[in-house]
Amino acid sequence: MSQSTDVADFGSNRFASALLTAFTYLLGIIFFFPVAWMVLNSFKTEDEASGSPVFFFEPTLDQFRLVTSDIAGRASFSEVYTNSFFVVLLSTAIVMILAIPAAFALSVRPIAKWRDVLFFFISTKFLPVVAGILPVYIIGRELDLLNTRWSLVIMYTALNLPLAVWMLRSFFQEVPGELIEAARIDGASLRSQLTSIVLPIVAPGLAATALLCFIFAWNEFFLSLQLNTSDAQTASVWVTGFQSQRENFIARLSAASTLAVLPVVIAGWIAQKRMIRGLAMGAIK
Amino acid sequence: MQVVDPSSSEERSDTISEAPSIQRSEEAKKLQKREAWSRRIPLLPALIFLIAVTQIPFILSIFYSLTEWTVNPPRDRTFEGFENYTFAFGDRFFREAAWVTAKMTFWSVVLSVIFGLGMAMLLDRKFRGVGFVRTLVLTPFLVMPIVASLVWKTQMFDASFGMINWFTGLLGAEPYEFVSKRPLWSIIGVLVWQWTPFMMLILLAGLQSQSTSVLEAARVDGATKWGIFRQITLPHLRNYIELCGLLGAIYLIQVFDHIIGLSGGVSSARNLPFFVYRTSIGGGWRFGEASAYSIIVVVITIIFATFGLRVLSGLLEGEDAA
Numbered sequence: 001m002s003q004s005t006d007v008a009d010f011g012s013n014r015f016a017s018a019l020l021t022a023f024t025y026l027l028g029i030i031f032f033f034p035v036a037w038m039v040l041n042s043f044k045t046e047d048e049a050s051g052s053p054v055f056f057f058e059p060t061l062d063q064f065r066l067v068t069s070d071i072a073g074r075a076s077f078s079e080v081y082t083n084s085f086f087v088v089l090l091s092t093a094i095v096m097i098l099a100i101p102a103a104f105a106l107s108v109r110p111i112a113k114w115r116d117v118l119f120f121f122i123s124t125k126f127l128p129v130v131a132g133i134l135p136v137y138i139i140g141r142e143l144d145l146l147n148t149r150w151s152l153v154i155m156y157t158a159l160n161l162p163l164a165v166w167m168l169r170s171f172f173q174e175v176p177g178e179l180i181e182a183a184r185i186d187g188a189s190l191r192s193q194l195t196s197i198v199l200p201i202v203a204p205g206l207a208a209t210a211l212l213c214f215i216f217a218w219n220e221f222f223l224s225l226q227l228n229t230s231d232a233q234t235a236s237v238w239v240t241g242f243q244s245q246r247e248n249f250i251a252r253l254s255a256a257s258t259l260a261v262l263p264v265v266i267a268g269w270i271a272q273k274r275m276i277r278g279l280a281m282g283a284i285k
Numbered sequence: 286m287q288v289v290d291p292s293s294s295e296e297r298s299d300t301i302s303e304a305p306s307i308q309r310s311e312e313a314k315k316l317q318k319r320e321a322w323s324r325r326i327p328l329l330p331a332l333i334f335l336i337a338v339t340q341i342p343f344i345l346s347i348f349y350s351l352t353e354w355t356v357n358p359p360r361d362r363t364f365e366g367f368e369n370y371t372f373a374f375g376d377r378f379f380r381e382a383a384w385v386t387a388k389m390t391f392w393s394v395v396l397s398v399i400f401g402l403g404m405a406m407l408l409d410r411k412f413r414g415v416g417f418v419r420t421l422v423l424t425p426f427l428v429m430p431i432v433a434s435l436v437w438k439t440q441m442f443d444a445s446f447g448m449i450n451w452f453t454g455l456l457g458a459e460p461y462e463f464v465s466k467r468p469l470w471s472i473i474g475v476l477v478w479q480w481t482p483f484m485m486l487i488l489l490a491g492l493q494s495q496s497t498s499v500l501e502a503a504r505v506d507g508a509t510k511w512g513i514f515r516q517i518t519l520p521h522l523r524n525y526i527e528l529c530g531l532l533g534a535i536y537l538i539q540v541f542d543h544i545i546g547l548s549g550g551v552s553s554a555r556n557l558p559f560f561v562y563r564t565s566i567g568g569g570w571r572f573g574e575a576s577a578y579s580i581i582v583v584v585i586t587i588i589f590a591t592f593g594l595r596v597l598s599g600l601l602e603g604e605d606a607a
Binding site: 120275 | 321323324325326327328330331332334335338339341342343345346349404407408410412413414417418419420421422423424425426427428429430431432433435436437439440441446448451478481482486489490535538539541542546557558559561562565566572575576578579580582583586587589590593594597598601
């Protein structure tokens with residue numbers, strides 16, 4: 001290990017430390033570049049966006065006007081946004097309503113075979129969604145749920161529930177057992193144990209979990225494409241409609257993409273610290 | 286689904302406290318039973334919902350898979366036993382898709398964990414703007430996968446408009462059609478771009494949970510940085526790395542958006558889920574056959590999941606002791 005002394009002292013050297021920082025910045029910029037380029041392209045004309053790259057140009061809002069204008073035969077932007085928000089917020093809310101008591105029963109007052117049940121929850125996550133799409137499609141057709149928001153609300157709830165139970169369980173694990181025991185002896189009901197003692201302690205964890213559900217549901221494409229292409233279109237399917245075989249489309253695709261990713265990106269930026277803590281705590285113990 | 290009626294459990298606890306204390310042992314048994322049920326009730330709505338939504342389609346799939354059922358051209362559904370299965374195992378394209386799934390999942394998970402670890406270590410230092418850089422790195426994870434695929438395809442990989450070719454062109458290289466020449470690796474590339482931030486978040490949390498006193502002690506004892514990393518940091522991160530692998534595998538084994546967005550599903554770069562989709566409502570319309578494929582996929586996944594759950598078991602072990 002004597003050879004590695006040079007490497008070892010790397011960080012302590014001031015110049016080297018600055019170099020490492022610069023390297024980190026460079027990697028950060030490289031990682032962010034495709035997103036930045038997409039946003040940049042959304043402010044260009046089609047001619048500027050297609051062709052050799054232009055870094056300096058006169059920004060225009062034409063593409064945003066184009067993609068948000070109402071055209072017959074295409075779902076309007078406001079409709080699409082409403083659909084997306086409706087489906088995502090409602091499914092996330094249902095996930096939390098179902099997952100909080102479930103996680104409680106798997107951690108704070110564990111049932112006898114909590115481990116098997118937890119494994120069952122996680123194992124449903126391993127089943128490829130695509131493998132089940134045919135029966136889901138057929139059941140959806142029978143129940144008249146195709147092309148409504150409800151099919152997606154149900155499916156997104158099922159999609160995110162295992163992850164939410166898994167994360168919340170770990171948060172609940174953090175709650176000191178003595179606190180709950182004391183409340184139980186004082187005669188607090190199960191519900192009041194949950195609402196007055198456990199929930200306030202795990203609030204940051206709840207936020208992190210809900211955020212992750214929000215991200216996965218908002219970004220989901222496959223089910224939305226299969227169950228819901230026409231009447232209740234969500235943002236992920238809407239975006240794909242701006243490709244074209246005949247003409248340049250990069251600028252308008254970029255504008256639509258920028259609008260489609262905006263809510264999740266902003267929510268993620270705001271809540272990133274909480275998410276790190278949430279993932280870590282929710283992850284291990 | 287229905288939400289638990291909280292009043293029911295309250296009522297129960299009332300009756301229990303009022304019970305006469307004479308028939309103790311019998312009461313105790315009843316009490317125990319009620320107690321067990323009051324523990325189970327909060328779990329039931331979630332459990333019932335998940336069973337209904339995930340298991341009913343599965344059972345229907347088993348039924349479909351035993352039938353000959355082609356919708357286009359329309360024909361009557363007939364029962365034909367295991368014929369679809371024998372056909373599936375002989376299908377070259379199915380085997381190809383299985384192999385692609387293995388490669389795609391393995392490389393995208395491994396590479397994003399490695400890059401995520403590297404990125405987490407760089408961001409675990411203190412410097413001006415560390416939060417800003419973390420935000421930059423985090424962003425790809427937040428971008429909608431279908432958008433990420435289309436943006437990479439049209440604006441990064443493309444031979445005439447793509448930024449990668451523009452950049453390599455500056456260095457004198459010929460333009461290269463990444464997506465059509467290397468569809469699998471183009472997909473893996475975008476997957477790694479999106480999942481590195483996720484791994485970075487988990488691993489960063491792992492790094493920051495290290496006890497500084499242990500690190501300090503090692504440093505005082507004259508341990509090298511590499512030695513500290515190998516003998517203290519890596520063992521500490523083990524659980525976190527396993528969790529990264531598990532969550533990554535769960536999500537990356539069923540990639541769909543990137544395949545349709547980037548390559549459109551050419552046979553050298555389509556995984557099992559995509560293959561099943563193409564056989565059924567994605568253009569094949571051979572529902573019986575597709576259901577047999579999907580059952581096989583589920584069985585294979587369950588085998589792999591068992592390994593995954595063993596990892597999970599290891600993660601939970603520490604809790605039992607506590």
